[in-house]
Amino acid sequence: MNYASLFEKVQRGHTLSQTRGVGILRSDVFARTHGIEHGFSTRLGGISPQPYASMNLSLTRDDSRENVLRNYRIFFDAAGLDIGRAVLVNHEHGSNIVRVDSSNAGQGLFKEPLPFCDGLITNDPAAILVTLHADCGCCYLFDPVNRAIGLAHAGWKGTYRRVAESLAKSMAREFSSRPDKMLAALGPCICKECFEVDEGIADDFVSEFQYESLKKPGKPGKAYVNLESALILQLCSAGIPPENISSMGLCTYERSDLLYSYRRDKGMTGAMIGYLLLTP
Ligand SMILES: [Zn+2]
DSSP states (O other), X not given: OOHHHHHHHSEEOEEEEEETTEEEEEEHHHHTOTTXXXXXXXXXXXXXXXXXXXXXXXXXXXXXXXXXXXXXXXXXXXXXXXXXXXXXXXXXXXXXXXXXXXXXXXXXXXXOOOSSBSEEEEOOTTOEEEEEESSSEEEEEEETTTTEEEEEEEOHHHHHTTHHHHHHHHHHHHHOOOGGGOEEEEOOOOOTTTOEEEHHHXXXXXXXXXXXXXXXXXXXXXXXXXXXXXXXXXXXHTTOOGGGEEEOOXXXXXXXXXXXOTTTTTTOOOOEEEEEEEOO
């Protein structure tokens, strides 16, 4: 496969909207796609104090549950969505995918969490899929033919374990989705200029995805890894054409004004959500 031409076909672009101070990012391609609604939260418009200021949506940080639940209500109101329909991922940095429907509404937020999983799929318009992020990639999938969706949290471990590819394959299995008809969008994540890891990890990525340019030299013993490209390669390997893939093209690490970054803030940070639902 000619990788250079593959990456050229991936579309880029995002739009930031603000409703009552709540910032929501959207992929330009997915925003003009009929049959779905999606978004990615920012730090803007919530009530959490520093270092979580202000729209922290993680219940596992040292921020009060009351603040976080209030942020969820503020965010979903701004998005014009019913918080009662949200189903939260329960990520473990793996590649397990769970099929959900409206019977799972509230799990991870008001009800018991789902089993460990890094991806969610559904064909039920009543369920709103939600994943959590603070540098980790976010992969949105839509099958317009069978009207099914998938959403995944892709940290470096999940990316290495091909969670986005598993997401596409789960949709093929559960909903007879054809990868060549699917559309994919990637949310913000830590970029190739900012994500420095032990060199061995970068080498593992190169050998797993057979692409030398996933790695860039760093300090002695270190290297930079391109997570977004690894996600694009695995979506293509699942059978999704590169021209059906788009990226918001934003780096969490570089945008402290807009986004939380676990790496930049040394763990003392909040988290954003990605969400995706089918619309009538
Ligand atoms: Zn960056």
